[in-house]
Amino acid sequence: MASELCKAISVARLERHKNLFLNYRNLEQFPRELLRGEGLQHLQRLYMKRNSLTTLPENLAQKLPNLVELYLHSNNIVVIPEAIGSLVKLQCLDLSDNALEIVCPEIGHLRALRHLRLANNQLRFLPPEVGELKELQTLDLSANRLLALPERLHLCLSLQCLTADRNRLRCVPRRLCQLPSLSELSMAGNRLAFLPLDLGRSRELQYVFVDNNAHLQGLPSYLYNKVVGCSGCGAPFQVSEAKLLAFSSGPLTVFLPAEVKAVGTEQDTVLPLQELVMRTLHRACSRAPKDLDGLSPVSLPRSLLELLRCPLGHCHRCGEPMFTIVYPKLFPLRETPMAGLHQGRTAVSFVACCCSAGCLQTFDLLS
Structure with missing residues (x-):
């Protein structure tokens, strides 16, 4: 396995590959071959899903300066190191299904970031510096331990899809209603007791999923012409006139007939x-x-x-x-x-x- 790994990295270096796939390699640490010498200067996309990584190297940006996409889904990473902030060209970062407890403030330095996925971790809070991500379009925070969302999240003016299902959130920051590009908000399975009265006032916001919030007793009137509360788990589904009356609970979905x-x-x-x-x-x-x-x-x-x-x-x-x-x-x-x-x-x-x-x-x- 080690020889195959070294060979794959060597070929990528010699042929100046832009994509490198190192998924399912049982890696417990970042490969030294990947960081040797000048690293892989031409590499743009690195896939390292389903390994056993616990941390990232401090010189990652120095050795892989042109990374645009970094996929680290399903590892054992506990902390996002400060060095992540030096990957200034990064547009997509996937750290879902890890053991993350802390996201460093330097995450706010990733000014080109468009997609950030942090689902299924152990996060209790996000740093306010997330609000510096002006190009961010997708933010997935599902299945963490978040008690609140940072107020400065409303500064992410390009944010289109915000998913925060299955956390411990008690409220939706009212300033999120000001996000001009937000089209989908999913906060199913939290502890919400109320929603901001002006939520849904924006024409862009069309999908609001707030099911499985047992203490939520009413909805703002602006949501009455949106697609609301049909997702019990935040899973994506196709919406149509015939299937608007639908309720989901994990893998169980019930479609109600016209009768x-x-x-x-x-x-x-x-x-x-x-x-x-x-x-x-x-x-x-x-x-x-x-x-x-x-x-x-x-x-x-x-x-x-x-x-x-x-x-x-x-x-x-x-x-x-x-x-x-x-x-x-x-x-x-x-x-x-x-x-x-x-x-x-x-x-x-x-x-x-x-x-x-x-x-x-x-x-x-x-x-």
């Missing part, structure tokens, strides 16, 4: 027994989370156990979790504040989820 519009009539006032049991069990486990961890497929079918851990959705009015049935409230575009911008359109523009027929009847557009 679901009839659910919640005056005659349909009793929830299914299975739904009542799931909600009761969920409330009990919420008071004692260790009880949920103790459940096994012996006590519940595997499909129901997975659903219990991550409900299909939550009521937009009271935050009640829903497992097997939802009561959709459909708002035609003409009823929304942005109706004047869409002349002649009267199609359904927003679907609010109610937890019962009674909730459906009392749901207020302005709540």
Whole structure:
């Protein structure tokens, strides 16, 4: 393996390759051959995914000065070193699925960076210097331990897609509403209790995913003509008129047929027994989370156990979790504040989820 590695690097040096693939090599440290002499001056893209790297060399920028893309997905890197800030031409940095606990302030020196992926790490905070990344278009912070997002993130004027699912966030910084290019915001599976009232005011913002925030009781009126809350895990999916009524929980996706519009009539006032049991069990486990961890497929079918851990959705009015049935409230575009911008359109523009027929009847557009 070592000889094959040296040979691959030597060939890349002699032939002045721009791309070098060192994935799945069981590397525990950066190859010395890669940093020997002047390094690889012509290299632009380095792929080192699925190795066992724990750190990056301090002279990385000196030896690989023309790197444009660096892929370090699925290693064991704990800290992004200060030296990363010297890779001034870097446009894409992928450090997903590592053991990152700290992102150094020097990350703000990467003024050409367009895509930064830090999902599935151990981050508790981001340095405010992230706001210096004026060219940043994509930022993925999913599955970390973030308690808050840096206020200066609103300075990333090119940011188009911000994903921060499955963290511990309690609020959305209001200044994020000022981002002129933001088209997709995904903060599913956090601890959000409210959203800024002007979130969605921008025409650019079209997709807002905030499902699985149990304490979130209402949505700003500007979101009523957007695609809202259909993603329970932040996974990408194709949106269409036919599939707008869709709810996801991990690998489980439920597409509701057109007949679901009839659910919640005056005659349909009793929830299914299975739904009542799931909600009761969920409330009990919420008071004692260790009880949920103790459940096994012996006590519940595997499909129901997975659903219990991550409900299909939550009521937009009271935050009640829903497992097997939802009561959709459909708002035609003409009823929304942005109706004047869409002349002649009267199609359904927003679907609010109610937890019962009674909730459906009392749901207020302005709540």
